[in-house]
Amino acid sequence: MHPSPDIGIWIGGLLTLGIFSFLYGDNPYYKFCEALFVGVSAGHWFITLFWTVFIPKLLGNIGIAIHTFRTEGFAAGMSDYMHWSYIFGGILGFLMILRLFPKIGWISRWSLAFVVGTTAGYYFINYLVSNGLMQIQKTILPLTSVGNIILVVGTFCGLIYFFFSKEHKGAFGGLARVGIWFLMITFGASFGYTVMSRMSLLIGRMDYIFGIWLGMIR
């Protein structure tokens, strides 16, 4: 056994054990690790966003626009709409900060409405393409092999299951039941696949504890 001399490895190992102690139940050790994990990650996230979004995306782009304005004149500066457009995002962000002031906090709803409304519209097309048209395109297969027949029948019955405005009775209900069987078999396969990938994560942690930290395995 050759424990690591690195203090960082020791902290990582002890915190890993702290999170694992949750398996025993809620306890002060877990509470400490949880508070540390949540606090550090929230702080880290704030700094990351500040330096990867606020500074380069907002200030950086507006800075370029101002520079163009000053060096190339009014016409060129104003036509640099790509960089100026970031001001719009900045204004929406500023409106969100108004939530801190109860009397005018309602203005932040404009930003929220913009984000939710525009993205819902934007994703409508994306979903229609990926979940609708591409699905049809990939399922249009010649019924010449067992695999193709299963794929077409499975998709057909799956779609029947997701009919909400018709009662699942009779032949329609039978097809919907076949559809849910297809879904459950798919979920079962997906479950097994994902569990195996989680096992690899556990192995990674075990390797950290017994290999990198404690030096018990090589």
Add this chain to the structure above:
Amino acid sequence: MVLDRGFSYLLLLAFFFLILFSTNSFAQDPSDTLAPESVTNVDAFDTPNDNGHSITVSWELSSDDGAGKNNVVVYEVYRSDSPEGKFEKRGMVPAGENTFEDQGAKEKDNANYLPSHKNFYYRVRAKSDGLFSDSEISLPAYAYGQWYHTGKTPVLVAVILFSVFAITFITLARKGKLFYIRPLAGIEAVDDAIGRATEMGKPILYIFGLGTADMIATIASFTILSRVAKKTAEYQTPILIPCYDSVVMAVAQETVRAAYLEAGRPDMYKEENIFFLTSMQFAYVAGVNGIMLREKPATNFYLGKFYAESLILAETGSIAGSIQISGTDEIAQIPFFVAATDYTLIGEELYAASAYLGREPVLLGTLKGQDWGKAVVIFSLILGALAASFGFQFFINLFRIQL
């Protein structure tokens, strides 16, 4: 050892012939010493269905590509802004290919900037090892953007079709027509779950997962939250919402506030119960798990976008003895919810749930419109499979999208 003179001459002669024959045997194929024939009919034109800043070049292959001397290795494409100007290499394609897309950047400050509406001339170089031959210079071509992407016509047709369905059924619903919606077990259980929490005097925990406010699953979840929050206001049961995303938190606060106002209990609304935790996946899980074990909520809702944290959350909720209702459109996580929670809304059921709970004409009409859309999909699917089986390529091409 001393060799006699005759034997030495014989050895020298043998060595001479050896050199002579070996030189001949390793001589290059004559075709390798000649440059390949140049390509012909070089044509430059604007790349279709884009926003400009790109020109496509096509040509007829060299007669020495795959035939003749068969020594073409690559084609190099050169560009200049005048026929007499200096030609710059823009890229290359391997032998056998006869098109090249000169994709430039649209930003003026980018080194690879390719302006639209400016003429460019192209030349293609057929290259073998060290030898090459240049083509004639192409006629000028300029890039320009198109307003309409012809490859996306099926998308336009589908959008129009679905919009017509949705608007028609929304109009009918507004005129008072009642639409049947089949019951969803997970949603039927919502009222019971809230009632249970009230009886036990414990809070309800509502989790959006890791989704941001721009995701459809999160938006659907806001609608469900509105209904759940209204019920909790009526039953005077606290609702806790730890958030992963700050914008989701803001929208959730607005949603719950409006629901409490609608229920006539704005005094019951507590903004501090809807709070930001962290935006790091497993730190968020650790925090939510702690809340579950300490607050012991009677009911947990997991509705939104979930990833690897789904099973950890659901298992902890199960240990805490909560009734759990889950729903996500993240296919890989649905199995975990099915296994570990009491009720699961599978995929689109999550979207339908909001209409089912709200019973508003707009949502009901949209749901009915979606069902008609699905009917069109099923119909197309059957026809398409039959067309593919009998080789009717025309019908299959109707669904082909060029992205």
